[in-house]
Amino acid sequence: MRLFKKEDETVQVLCFPDEEVEKGDYLMIEDFRNGKGLLVQVVDVQFANLPGLMEDLLRENLTEKTVFGDDFDPLNLESQITLLRDVRILMGKIRCSVENKHLNLNISWLPSRNFSRIYKIKSEHLTQILNLGKKRPIKIGKTKEGSDFMIDADDLDGGLSIIVGRKGTGKSHLSKLLMLGLVNHGAPCIVFDVNGEYVNLGFNKNGEKNRYYEKIVVLEPGKNFKVTLTYMGKNILANILSYILGLPETSLREFFRVWNEVEKTGFITIKRFKEYLRLSNLHEHVKEALLSRFYTIERSGFFVENNSELLKIEDVLQKISSGGVIVLNLSKISNLERKIVVEFMLGKLVELLRRWVVKAVFLFAEEAHLYLRETYWEDIVTRMRHLGLFTVFITNQPDSINQDIYRQADSIFLFNFKNENDLNTIAKVSKVDGETMKSIAYSLEPYHCLVVGQVTKEIPIILKIEELPVKTMGETRKFFN
Amino acid sequence: MLKKDESFPEDLTRLSFESIDRLKGEKLEVENLVLYEENLNPPNLDENLDLAGFQVDVEKDILKISPLEEYVQIVAVDVSVRKIGKTRNGVVCAFRGTIVLKDEYAYHYTRYGPFLIYIVNNKNFSCLTFKNENLNHRLGKTQVFMEKIFQNHVFKNLKDSIVLLDGCLLNQNINIKMLDLARKNNNKVLAFAKQSNIYINEKPAIHLLAEKEPPCILHLAKPTTQKLTHQSLGWIFLTKFSHENYGFRVDADQNLSFDEVVNVFRKLLGNEIFIQGYPETLRVAHILSILTNVEVLAIQRFLSEKYGIKILKPPNTRRMLFGPFGKWVEC
Numbered sequence: 001m002r003l004f005k006k007e008d009e010t011v012q013v014l015c016f017p018d019e020e021v022e023k024g025d026y027l028m029i030e031d032f033r034n035g036k037g038l039l040v041q042v043v044d045v046q047f048a049n050l051p052g053l054m055e056d057l058l059r060e061n062l063t064e065k066t067v068f069g070d071d072f073d074p075l076n077l078e079s080q081i082t083l084l085r086d087v088r089i090l091m092g093k094i095r096c097s098v099e100n101k102h103l104n105l106n107i108s109w110l111p112s113r114n115f116s117r118i119y120k121i122k123s124e125h126l127t128q129i130l131n132l133g134k135k136r137p138i139k140i141g142k143t144k145e146g147s148d149f150m151i152d153a154d155d156l157d158g159g160l161s162i163i164v165g166r167k168g169t170g171k172s173h174l175s176k177l178l179m180l181g182l183v184n185h186g187a188p189c190i191v192f193d194v195n196g197e198y199v200n201l202g203f204n205k206n207g208e209k210n211r212y213y214e215k216i217v218v219l220e221p222g223k224n225f226k227v228t229l230t231y232m233g234k235n236i237l238a239n240i241l242s243y244i245l246g247l248p249e250t251s252l253r254e255f256f257r258v259w260n261e262v263e264k265t266g267f268i269t270i271k272r273f274k275e276y277l278r279l280s281n282l283h284e285h286v287k288e289a290l291l292s293r294f295y296t297i298e299r300s301g302f303f304v305e306n307n308s309e310l311l312k313i314e315d316v317l318q319k320i321s322s323g324g325v326i327v328l329n330l331s332k333i334s335n336l337e338r339k340i341v342v343e344f345m346l347g348k349l350v351e352l353l354r355r356w357v358v359k360a361v362f363l364f365a366e367e368a369h370l371y372l373r374e375t376y377w378e379d380i381v382t383r384m385r386h387l388g389l390f391t392v393f394i395t396n397q398p399d400s401i402n403q404d405i406y407r408q409a410d411s412i413f414l415f416n417f418k419n420e421n422d423l424n425t426i427a428k429v430s431k432v433d434g435e436t437m438k439s440i441a442y443s444l445e446p447y448h449c450l451v452v453g454q455v456t457k458e459i460p461i462i463l464k465i466e467e468l469p470v471k472t473m474g475e476t477r478k479f480f481n
Numbered sequence: 482m483l484k485k486d487e488s489f490p491e492d493l494t495r496l497s498f499e500s501i502d503r504l505k506g507e508k509l510e511v512e513n514l515v516l517y518e519e520n521l522n523p524p525n526l527d528e529n530l531d532l533a534g535f536q537v538d539v540e541k542d543i544l545k546i547s548p549l550e551e552y553v554q555i556v557a558v559d560v561s562v563r564k565i566g567k568t569r570n571g572v573v574c575a576f577r578g579t580i581v582l583k584d585e586y587a588y589h590y591t592r593y594g595p596f597l598i599y600i601v602n603n604k605n606f607s608c609l610t611f612k613n614e615n616l617n618h619r620l621g622k623t624q625v626f627m628e629k630i631f632q633n634h635v636f637k638n639l640k641d642s643i644v645l646l647d648g649c650l651l652n653q654n655i656n657i658k659m660l661d662l663a664r665k666n667n668n669k670v671l672a673f674a675k676q677s678n679i680y681i682n683e684k685p686a687i688h689l690l691a692e693k694e695p696p697c698i699l700h701l702a703k704p705t706t707q708k709l710t711h712q713s714l715g716w717i718f719l720t721k722f723s724h725e726n727y728g729f730r731v732d733a734d735q736n737l738s739f740d741e742v743v744n745v746f747r748k749l750l751g752n753e754i755f756i757q758g759y760p761e762t763l764r765v766a767h768i769l770s771i772l773t774n775v776e777v778l779a780i781q782r783f784l785s786e787k788y789g790i791k792i793l794k795p796p797n798t799r800r801m802l803f804g805p806f807g808k809w810v811e812c
Contacts, residue, residue, distance in 0.1 A: 052774025059768055067581070067765055069590030074494045077595060080779035 001118040017086040024462035031111040040092035138181025141463040165415020170447040186323040191364040196331030215324035222301035236347035360388035369400035377402035398425040411453030416444040497596035509566035548751035557766035571601035578631040579770035636663040650715035650732035
């Protein structure tokens with residue numbers, strides 16, 4: 001391989017066909033005069049545009065179709081020509097500089113064309129240089145050469161992560177790996193499970209209980225997960241009424257007054273609320289607005305009137321305090337109920353975190369646009385993050401996630417995308433240049449992902465996702481199979 | 482079909498390998514190697530002839546011809562040359578020859594080469610000697626030598642064909658002995674000149690046919706200048722076989738009678754496809770024999786790998802002196 005060009009952070013390397021290099025691979029351009037090296041990731045592989053190649057190919061086409069014959073080639077030049085036709089240009093992005101086996105971000109120097117050695121770096125070597133997965137390792141996959149790829153649980157801590165890719169590429173698989181990896185290190189996790197695919201995490205593929213069985217708590221709203229209005233609190237209920245059920249502001253003001261009045265009676269239930277509203281002298285429109293919302297709340301089945309059926313989140317969190325997952329199964333409830341449950345859950349988590357009842361929680365949100373209200377996006381990346389709610393978004397629709405989330409994400413796990421609009425959306429991720437994202441995402445195989453961000457020390461790496469030993473239930477149901 | 486000749490092109494192969502052996506230990510400079518055909522030819526090979534005072538009455542002399550639908554095999558021969566690099570003492574060139582046969586159904590080609598020849602200032606080959614010519618003229622002479630080998634091979638091993646050559650039938654390009662061999666095998670030789678310009682009273686002669694309806698030929702009556710008769714081995718015609726161009730100079734074997742030549746042209750029209758007035762078989766021969774830039778690169782790589790010859794890119798003085806104004810293109 002020979003260094004051909006450098007423009008800004010892009011280098012072009014001339015590569016002969018016998019040198020196996022693919023998109024995503026890393027090259028070291030080592031200038032042996034000063035002992036420094038540039039770590040370059042190949043983001044595209046193109047044919048070298050050799051002068052005269054077009055006429056050569058056109059002529060070949062002529063002799064294939066209309067003109068037939070033989071060649072007497074005493075020098076056997078055909079083999080050389082075949083080789084030259086396949087000479088490639090590797091388009092690479094400079095990621096960092098390596099000096100005395102230490103990484104640094106000084107990439108302002110230019111290696112020599114004449115005194116540089118260019119060689120491919122094995123992923124195993126790269127992870128060693130990057131010092132990945134040393135403290136609290138989570139094994140999430142294998143590198144191209146087949147060695148284990150670990151990240152540090154610490155690098156997910158306090159951060160915001162995104163798992164994004166087309167359906168069927170392995171996103172849920174990865175989120176489960178991350179989740180169980182965090183559990184192994186004693187972290188509490190909550191997952192908003194819209195498809196009911198996390199509920200069997202406590203079982204092996206053959207249906208037997210696995211080592212996580214005791215650490216997985218499946219909550220089904222309306223069944224084993226019900227709350228009282230008192231437990232929910234005035235503010236969370238107000239948010240539900242306002243953001244989910246669309247209660248107008250005038251009525252919301254009356255709600256606060258009614259809440260205070262009902263509270264004086266000692267215990268707040270939906271029944272008491274309704275009675276109070278019926279007897280009150282509120283404006284008919286306000287009364288109707290509030291009553292209709294309370295009927296909806298009542299019908300959701302998520303609310304109970306007495307404490308005997310109440311499930312307190314802090315109790316569940318206590319149960320998984322040494323590591324575990326609360327699976328909030330949202331697959332069997334309606335869209336509106338889903339939004340009510342999520343609103344409650346997030347409100348309660350914030351409250352518990354603020355009161356230091358729980359230190360921190362990792363939240364896994366699948367297809368969050370289905371249940372997360374618009375104003376929460378900003379909240380998640382700012383307020384909630386500082387309180388200790390560390391979110392992992394999982395989606396197959398990149399444009400469903402707020403742009404700010406992409407800009408502020410600490411780590412991205414990117415799976416395959418083919419659609420130009422999707423590629424343009426993910427190109428806005430600030431962790432790495434758009435060209436890399438688009439070029440690599442387009443050619444990723446299923447169950448392969450590009451990881452970049454805090455978890456990889458900002459160096460984009462491609463890996464194959466590890467197979468899970470647990471029952472995943474993530475596959476799409478099929479009629480013929 | 483072409484008769485099998487086991488000895489062909491063994492001589493060329495041997496010459497080529499002997500020649501490359503001389504290269505061992507040399508350093509090859511590979512830049513500024515644009516090769517112009519004009520530079521290759523020694524002065525007396527110039528095809529530009531000014532027939533001063535030569536009178537042509539186009540309206541009277543032009544001959545409209547019609548295709549003769551009588552099958553005849555068309556054969557074309559072409560040899561290409563490219564400079565590969567230069568050393569302190571000489572120049573390395575690659576030659577490739579192609580013979581294309583057109584029968585009733587398809588085009589069939591046999592392509593020979595590339596043959597690498599190292600032409601050195603003060604050395605001759607056993608089969609080819611030079612006088613005090615400069616390197617370019619030595620190169621031109623070598624090309625003619627190669628062409629003659631291929632032409633001879635065709636004249637000897639083919640019968641009853643129309644043989645199309647590139648260029649002119651001048652005695653530096655072809656000799657009487659070779660034409661005799663062609664005649665012996667009933668081959669009719671025609672030479673199409675791509676860039677040949679005959680000037681009549683300082684005007685290009687081929688423009689005489691600009692407005693004429695093809696297919697037509699114009700015989701430039703027996704040349705009178707001493708220079709031309711001395712050099713030419715053929716009848717000289719201007720031909721226009723399609724609407725798209727002015728015409729070409731075509732030389733025909735002068736041992737044929739005028740009627741025979743016209744008959745050859747008619748048979749050619751009946752058996753050949755003409756695109757822009759140029760015979761397709763000859764065009765295919767040219768396309769197949771030309772050495773592309775990729776092939777030049779491949780040859781340089783071959784020399785470097787197999788013979789350990791060091792490839793150098795000499796400093797470009799134009800670039801150094803004039804920068805972007807030196808017609809230097811960044812690669």
